[in-house]
Amino acid sequence: MSTTARIHPAASTVFSSTIKHHLLRPPPNAVVFRTNPNSVRRRGTIRTLTVAAAAPFEVCAKASVTVPNKLGDCPFCQRVLLTLEEKNLPYDLKLVDFANKPEWFLKINPEGKVPVINLNEKWVADSDVITQALEEKYPDPPLAVPPEKASVGSKIFSTFIGFLKSKDPKDGTEQALLNELSSFNDYLKENGPFINGKKVSAVDFSLGPKLYHLEIALEHFKDWSVPDSLPYVKSYTKSLFSLDSFVKTSALKEDVIAGWRPKVLG
Secondary structure, X not given: OOOXXXXXXXXXXXXXXXXXXXXXXXXXXXXXXXXXXXXXXXXOEEEEOOEEEOOOEEEEEEEOOOOOOOEOOOHHHHHHHHHHHHOOOOEEEEEEOOOOOOHHHHHHOOOOOOOEEEEOOEEEEOHHHHHHHHHHHOOOOOOOOOHHHOOOOOOHHHHHHHHHXXXXXXXXXXXXXXXXXXXXXXXXXXXXXXXXXXXXXXXXXXXXXXXXXXXHHHHHHHOOOOOOOOHHHHHHHHHHHXXXXXXXXXXXXXXXXXXXXXHHHO
């Protein structure tokens, strides 16, 4: 792995369009993933950014259980990484083996949960808290949504879990999920293509990783997919999952399946 820029240990560093990747030395047993480049390709054009920012954010996330040195299957970690990617903020990703959590990780976060990020020299947990803090400190590009849109699609994930874990095809869990997806489809029809209109926002980055898990897990364990009668939902997931930032931060399908297997079979 190579670098194209020298990183100085100053308190604040200016990142130019010549920077591609750089690595900082992680704690023992941590894996540095990558930082976000500041020359960004969008819709066939290159937008050059000059961003004044502190050293890359240290972010702890779940490691893959199927492939070494790959991101694991936590949708809440992906939410944070999507926020960093879309705001063009550099970060160093430290992957945590959940089967053998290293001592350095438990020292900074005794509860052992992810995601965790170093903000202002303090380790902060909880994707809600982290993404809100990033939005407040780095408001451009804006990802916030009006309060009335913040809960759109918020019941889909819990109904998905209920259906996924269900052993009784007549218990109503499938219909409960279909009801939530139908309501979401109606919303997108009137307000889409994304939840806040034409542009992706924070609420998409909260819901999107959960829909990614829904799509993979239900197809694998239930041989079930979102029906064609919900075209706006299908178009939404296709558009969201194809974003460069989403592709870059997505877990492998094998990890999503492995993560849900104990909950389905247990």
